[in-house]
Amino acid sequence: DIVMTQTPLSSPVTLGQPASISCRSSQSLVHSDGNTYLSWLQQRPGQPPRLLIYKISNRFSGVPDRFSGSGAGTDFTLKISRVEAEDVGVYYCTQASQFPYTFGQGTKLEIK
Amino acid sequence: EVQLLESGGGLIQPGGSLRLSCAASGFTFSNYAMNWVRQAPGKGLEWVSVITKSGGSTVYADSVKGRFTISRDNSKNLLYLQMNSLRAEDTAVYYCAKEPAGTLESWGQGTLVTVSS
Numbered sequence: 001d002i003v004m005t006q007t008p009l010s011s012p013v014t015l016g017q018p019a020s021i022s023c024r025s026s027q028s029l030v031h032s033d034g035n036t037y038l039s040w041l042q043q044r045p046g047q048p049p050r051l052l053i054y055k056i057s058n059r060f061s062g063v064p065d066r067f068s069g070s071g072a073g074t075d076f077t078l079k080i081s082r083v084e085a086e087d088v089g090v091y092y093c094t095q096a097s098q099f100p101y102t103f104g105q106g107t108k109l110e111i112k
Numbered sequence: 113e114v115q116l117l118e119s120g121g122g123l124i125q126p127g128g129s130l131r132l133s134c135a136a137s138g139f140t141f142s143n144y145a146m147n148w149v150r151q152a153p154g155k156g157l158e159w160v161s162v163i164t165k166s167g168g169s170t171v172y173a174d175s176v177k178g179r180f181t182i183s184r185d186n187s188k189n190l191l192y193l194q195m196n197s198l199r200a201e202d203t204a205v206y207y208c209a210k211e212p213a214g215t216l217e218s219w220g221q222g223t224l225v226t227v228s229s
Contacts, residue, residue, distance in 0.1 A: 031214065035214060037213075037214030037215065039215055039216065041157075041216070048207055048219040048220065048221055048222055049149075049157065049207070049216075049219050050219065051215065051216065051217050051218070051219075054214075054215040054217070055214070055215070060217070092156065092157055094157070094216065096211070096214040096215065096216065097214065099162075099171050100159055100171075100173050100174070101147075101159040101162075101216075102159065103156055103157040103158070103159070104156075105156055106156045106157075
């Protein structure tokens with residue numbers, strides 16, 4: 001199975017400041033079809049997960065442009081340019097390039 | 113608007129069976145693979161199973177293989193998860209998720225399954 005490792009596991013951030021979460025996979029996530037199926041999910045308290053970013057860097061419909069994704073191969077990053085109060089929650093990276101699909105442990109974003 | 117509504121959760125004794133349903137609306141259900149993902153209380157996400165858009169192919173996590181069965185009824189826009197031989201470690205919120213090729217794009221609100229005597 002592909003292991004997804006996120007850092008940090010907790011991120012206290014000041015409102016209006018940037019935040020960054022890293023995700024490393026134990027194997028390359030490049031699929032045989034040439035795509036890299038690395039996504040980022042946000043889970044606000046008491047809510048189901050919500051897709052933010054898919055295929056490394058594509059923002060899903062309705063996601064604010066302060067969220068961006070980057071990376072390649074085995075190393076990926078989610079950045080929030082200016083954290084807002086509504087961004088509090090847990091962020092997960094996930095891969096769907098190989099079965100079983102796997103998730104990172106989650107990074108808890110909180111406001112300082 | 114895409115809507116996914118899970119149902120069928122509840123309290124069940126170890127060794128028992130339960131069938132979860134996911135009612136889909138707002139999109140052409142038969143055009144998408146569908147997944148089940150679960151989340152134990154206070155824990156992270158664990159992928160459970162996927163079924164292709166036709167229902168002809170399924171894949172399971174090792175932790176549920178041989179005990180859970182995913183299926184779908186495209187005429188009714190329904191996704192199912194039959195869970196047998198339930199264990200305490202199956203206690204979780206179960207989410208259904210729509211998958212357009214490699215992305216868990218839309219998620220339901222989840223249904224809680226509690227396995228306990």
